[in-house]
Amino acid sequence: MNFKKNIIITGGLGLLGKALTIELANTGAHIIILDIKSKKEFNKVNSFKKIKNNLSYFKCDVSNINIVKKINIKLKNKFKKFDVLINAAAVTDAVEKSKSPKKSMFENYSIKDWNKSILGNLNSMFICSQVFGKIMSQSKKGSIINISSTYGIVGPDQSIYRDKKNKNIFFKSPSYPTSKGAVISFTKYLASYWGKQGIRVNCVSPGGIKNNQNKEFIKKYSAKTILGRMAETKDIVGIIRFLCSDDANYITGSNIVVDGGWTAI
Numbered sequence: 001m002n003f004k005k006n007i008i009i010t011g012g013l014g015l016l017g018k019a020l021t022i023e024l025a026n027t028g029a030h031i032i033i034l035d036i037k038s039k040k041e042f043n044k045v046n047s048f049k050k051i052k053n054n055l056s057y058f059k060c061d062v063s064n065i066n067i068v069k070k071i072n073i074k075l076k077n078k079f080k081k082f083d084v085l086i087n088a089a090a091v092t093d094a095v096e097k098s099k100s101p102k103k104s105m106f107e108n109y110s111i112k113d114w115n116k117s118i119l120g121n122l123n124s125m126f127i128c129s130q131v132f133g134k135i136m137s138q139s140k141k142g143s144i145i146n147i148s149s150t151y152g153i154v155g156p157d158q159s160i161y162r163d164k165k166n167k168n169i170f171f172k173s174p175s176y177p178t179s180k181g182a183v184i185s186f187t188k189y190l191a192s193y194w195g196k197q198g199i200r201v202n203c204v205s206p207g208g209i210k211n212n213q214n215k216e217f218i219k220k221y222s223a224k225t226i227l228g229r230m231a232e233t234k235d236i237v238g239i240i241r242f243l244c245s246d247d248a249n250y251i252t253g254s255n256i257v258v259d260g261g262w263t264a265i
Contacts, residue, residue, distance in 0.1 A: 003245060005029045006079045010062045010128055011089030013037045015211055016147065018045060019233035020086060023241055025051040032075060032082075034060040034128075035089070062089050062124040065131070072131050084143045084244045085132045091120030093173045095161060095213055104171040117175035122182055129190060129201075137197040145243050146187050148205040150259045152180030160220040180205075184255050191253035200252040202243050206236045207259030226261025235260075 007024055011017045012033030025031045031054060033042065042048070042057045056078070060071050075082070093104065093113075102108060129144055136142025156172035163169050187203035194201060208221050210230040222229045236258055242248055243256075257263055 003027055003029060005083035005244065006032065006081060007084040007086065007244060008032045008034060008075075008082055008128070008132055009086045009088055010034045010060075010124060012057075013041055013045070014088060014090070015209060016206070016233055016236060017088045018047070019237050020088065020240060021055065022047050022051065023237045024244065025054040027241065029054065029084075029244070030079075031055050032079070033057045034062055034071065036061050062128050063119050065127045068127050068131050072135075075132075076135065081139050082132050082135055082142065084145065085128060085136075086145045086147070086240065086244075087125040087128055088147050089120065089124050089128075090147065091117045091176075093117070093170075093176055094211070095170045095217055101168050101170055104173060106171065106174055109173060109175075113173065114175045117173065118179055121176070121179035122186070125183060125186065129186075133190070133194065133199060136199050137194060140198040142199045143244060143248070144190065144199060144201045145240055146183050146201070146203045148183040148187075148203050148255065149176070149180040150205055150207050150257065150262050151177040152182075152184050152205055153255075153257065153263050157224065160217060160224065162220075163216060187255065188253050195252060200243075200248070202248075202251060202253070203255040204236065204240055204243070205255055205257045205259065207231050207262045209233060209236065224262055225259065226264060229260060231258065231260060 007029045009017055009020055009031055012021050013035040021031050038059055048055060058071050061067050125146055158171055161168050161170040184203050187201055191201040208230050218230055239256055239258055
């Protein structure tokens, strides 16, 4: 598959964002990365060096509408049109980054952490879809792809976060599933709103991606899936690449679940 498209990826320096950038740049697309990390972090990614001519990087807090609008002016002057927006920026309470299980309990969960998750997972998606989608609506063509999660569909199984002594080392927060469920609803709203403007809006709900989690967690998570393993980034990238392509021209308003069967049983 080879196509010439301008693709904006928010959170392009994240785990999934980097994998998407590499895959899509190799199809011939020009990738515009928006990420809160510095240009220095972008330059450190060795995998980007071979595709550097297909990349543009802009440091951007995508949850700040004024910053996004300023970036939009720069992008319009340089690229004229946007073909695809992938809203991959996210705030996640990952088990591999867990420090205090007591703090992550619902009873102790702070409003500050709640707001941080809602701001990062919903406001950023709303702002970028509004600002860049407006340009797409003017050209009567475009594709917006939002990233949700299996936890936007089903509640977290807190038992997979227990150690060998059956003690929780971590509790999945209330804000992450809440925000990811809202991503699916927002996708359906936007698909129906912008359909007549030729903009397709879809959602991908990945299962847990393997990323240096402890062995006990990987074992418990894998046991809950039909395929018996956690996802690799390549498992998620393929479906997003498809949604970017013209082969997906009749798909909109869909939530595509890529979870190894986690939510099937």
